Amino acid sequence: MISNIMCHQSTPWGKAPTTQRPGLALVYAVFASIAVFTFYFLAEGEFSAVLTLSAVCECMAFCLLGVHVLSTGSVHGISAKSLQLEAIALACRLSSTTWLEGYLPNDVTGDYLYQIIDAVALVMVLWLLHHVLIVKRKTYDADDDCLSVTPFAVGSLVLAFFLHADLDDNPLFDTLWMCGLFVGAVAVVPQLWLMTRNRTNVPAMMGHFVAVMAISRLLSGAYMWHAHEEITSEPWMKVKGKDFNHAGYAILAGHAVHLMLLADFAYYYVKNVATRGLSSPLELSEKSFCV
Numbered sequence: 001m002i003s004n005i006m007c008h009q010s011t012p013w014g015k016a017p018t019t020q021r022p023g024l025a026l027v028y029a030v031f032a033s034i035a036v037f038t039f040y041f042l043a044e045g046e047f048s049a050v051l052t053l054s055a056v057c058e059c060m061a062f063c064l065l066g067v068h069v070l071s072t073g074s075v076h077g078i079s080a081k082s083l084q085l086e087a088i089a090l091a092c093r094l095s096s097t098t099w100l101e102g103y104l105p106n107d108v109t110g111d112y113l114y115q116i117i118d119a120v121a122l123v124m125v126l127w128l129l130h131h132v133l134i135v136k137r138k139t140y141d142a143d144d145d146c147l148s149v150t151p152f153a154v155g156s157l158v159l160a161f162f163l164h165a166d167l168d169d170n171p172l173f174d175t176l177w178m179c180g181l182f183v184g185a186v187a188v189v190p191q192l193w194l195m196t197r198n199r200t201n202v203p204a205m206m207g208h209f210v211a212v213m214a215i216s217r218l219l220s221g222a223y224m225w226h227a228h229e230e231i232t233s234e235p236w237m238k239v240k241g242k243d244f245n246h247a248g249y250a251i252l253a254g255h256a257v258h259l260m261l262l263a264d265f266a267y268y269y270v271k272n273v274a275t276r277g278l279s280s281p282l283e284l285s286e287k288s289f290c291v
Contacts (some may be wrong), residue, residue, distance in 0.1 A: 023067040057216035062124035068205035085187035092180030102167030144197035156182035165247035221255035
């Protein structure tokens, strides 16, 4: 349906891509409706549904990239390395939430909707990877998207092995869930790296993608801030005579890292939207942000 209302002509990166506006508005409208219906009608306003809303925003971010591909006929500005990390993060999370209940929202959305949204997001990521690496490879910025993802994935797995919680009561899947959280926190780094290499006229959808992912992280971070004391783990040490809950603080740290990585980007994104509109390419100076 999206492709039927989008213009498939490529747009010069130096001009505002007006053909993206219908698709951009459609994606925001659809997912805003889903979010409202989920929170007020399905979850009946329960706070745990914030975690599901975080997944909704994450899925929306990947749909924005899909609109970019369909509307421009190009994958310019999309980091395949970032998508690979996002796929790993989603797969790790789903490996736990599809059959274990330790990390699910407590409301009715945790029974099926939360997992379905993550599964749809994973399918979108794989579809995007297929287009970036195969279908539209000629428009892929392969030379600039050169940041290796192996250290991020391996480092996240090692940290997860030592810092995982025990809500699943299964060390393997507790580790995989925590690995997914850590990988998701740093998955934005290759995308930011690519933006710094192509710092002039970053496609508008790239800015929206990163911004919506930040909103997703803010929502899940808000939920974890309230729930981190209930996320138990095998204690390593005692602080003031009490077991130190390292897993809860590790989860908060993962969210904080993601938001710190986006601090500079957020300034330029908000400034660009406020002064030039939603559909304008994001122009970055040489000192905009560093990765």
